Amino acid sequence: MFLILSFGLLPLGLIAILASLQGARQNEIDHRQSVEARVQLKAQRINSALSRIVLTIRAASGPIRLTGGDSEACRTTLRRLERQQANEGRFALYGRGNEVACASAGFAARAVARPRPGTRAVISLTRDGEALRFALFDERGGLEGVGELPRHRMGEIAELPGTRTEYDLILSQPGRRMIVHEGFEDGPLIRTVDADASVLAGRFRLHIHTGAAPLSAAELLMTLLPIFMWLGAGLIGWLIVDRLLLKPLVRMQRAVSSYQPGDRSFDLPPLATPAREIRELGLAFDRVTRTVARHEAELEAALERQTRLVREVHHRVKNNLQVVASLLNLHARGAKGDDVSAAYASIQRRVDALAVVHRNHYAELEENRGVALKPLISELGANLRASAPAAAAHMQIRLDVEPYYVTQDVAVSLAFLITELVELAMFCGAANVTISLRGKSEKLARLCIESESLRSEAECDEQVFARFDRIVTGLGRQLRTGIDRDVDSGCYALDVVVVDKAER
Structure with missing residues (x-):
């Protein structure tokens, strides 16, 4: 129905759109011509104002040179210039010898370079664009007068009484520009018009930037008429679709939203619709929910069996490691000789490290966040x-560890690494060992094992140190990171990849 109505109204819509476009295009042309005329008038006003200033100064130049500086002719000319510019312009008139004859109050005339032969006037914008400066010369190159017009005075000169002020006006010359007037605010639906005009014999350009004239009521109606036509067609089509399609679908959607995983059935609402497909869709969803409920029950049972199996495996591994550690302890007690006992103790420490990892992984199994370090x-x-052996019975182990989690593989390697380095410190006569773990970034933490016996000046068997160093280097490769050793502080440090951090 919506497509039929749309195609039926399409010719009328096209005619209205074409008429609207033609009217808008003609209005834009008229407005552009109006803007171009305005900028030409503004340029003429600026040329006229500067021409009056030039004529006034040149007319008074001869009497001022004859009467000398600070003469009545100089002061009269200065008052006339200031009156013409509403006391906004500032001027300085020159007498014989390029000496200032009189000047506006507070105006310090700047030195002006002698122009090229034949140049009668030098006009330029200041670097900050706040004023227009000019200097006039006679036929011999003598200075007749200088002056400047501030930016707001230039805006008053260019202003056309009775016209709109929503425009931007810029006076520019190569390398410099002056914002003469600023009043246009752009927007997403505003069409803009730009125009230029030559000022002061082509040495300056006057640029205007403004918006197009607002649409009239008739133009607005012609523009919106196609939209109203399409809205009417859409409304009729929506009423039909809403009653026959959307409302039945909404009732079905509510029934589907109320369905929760685990429900064994789906209550299909009564659907007053001639659409057979919607009713079949409801029946199909009811069949799907029954199938999903059956599969969910099977998955829950399988997951429960898998969880029990995994917990049983970890429990048995932990018990087996504890049995191995106990057997090593028994053999160590019955061993003859300190070297054999030390060897058993060294093996037992590594088995204990692996057992600790499994015990902690078993404790965190329910949350599945990894192994808590x-x-x-x-x-x-x-x-x-x-x-610890008897020689290291008084050794202290200090911990400064933040609550991070790592994977089981990383935990095993870290446990062995800490065991190796602490045992190396034991054999080298350490009194204290400090283990710290600090966060470095979102996914990295810095592990540092520090002891005075790990410094370069510590007395330790070279063979023992070389053996442990090879093992530590291999564990670093297994962790896929480099181990930094600071021989001055006796610190082994490396970056550890973490998966999570517990909240304190």
């Missing part, structure tokens, strides 16, 4: 402190 490093430090 703060409790992992705390438990690992306690185990290392408890399993």
Whole structure:
């Protein structure tokens, strides 16, 4: 129905649109011609004002030179110039020897370079565009007078009484410009018109920027008539579609929105519509909801079985590691010789590190956020402190760890890395070990293990240090990062990729 009405009204709409476009185009041409005429009149007013100033100064130049500086002729001419410019212009008149004869109050005439032969006037804009300056010379190059007109006075000269003031007027010369008038505000629906005119024998350009004339009531009606026609057609089509299509679909949409995952059935509302497709759509959705409910029940059961299996695997791995650690502890107690006991203890510390990772991963399994580093490093430090050899029985392990989470692979490598470096510090006679973890960016944290026994001047067996250094370097490659060693402070530091941070 909407398409039929649209095609039926299409010829009338095209005629109205073409008429509107033709009228708008003619109005734009008329307005452009009007703007061009206005800018020409403004240019003539500026030329006339400057011509009067030039004629006044040149007419008084001879008497001023004859009577000398500060003469009545000079003062009379100055008053006439100021009266012409409503006391806004500032002038200086010159006598014999290019000496200032008289000048406007507060006006300090600037030095003017001698022009090229034959040049009678030098006119230019100031660099900041706030004034128009000029200098007049006689036939021999002698200076007759200088002056300047401020920007707002230039705007008053160019203003045409009784005309609109919503326009921008710019006076320009190569490299400089003056905003003579500023009153036009542009907008998304405003058409703009620009025009130029030559000023002062082509040495300046006067540019106007304004908006097109507003549309008349008849033009507005002709422009909006096609829109009204199309709106009428759309309204009729919408009423038909709304009653026969949209309202039944809205009732079905509400029924679908009220459906929640887990519902075993779908209550199809009564649909008073001749559209058989809508009724079939409701029945199809009812069949889909029954199928989804059945599949959801199967997935929930499978997920529950998978969760129990994963928890059982982690539980068994943790128990097996604890059994291995206990067996190593028993063998270490019955070993003969300190070297054998130390070897058992070293292996036990690494097994304990792996067990700590599994225990913490098992604890975080329900949230599935990864392995929490703060409790992992705390438990690992306690185990290392408890399993320290007699030579390092008084060693202190200080922790400054922020609550970050990492993946299980990263946690295993970090646990081994911390174990290796703390054990190296033990063997080198460390009194204190500091483990810190600070955030560096959204996805990186900085791990630092620092001890005085890791400094360059610390007394440590070279073979022991080389063995541990190879292991630490390999763990750094496994973490895909470089390990920075500061030999002055005894700090091993590296960047750790984190997945989340717990809220304090």
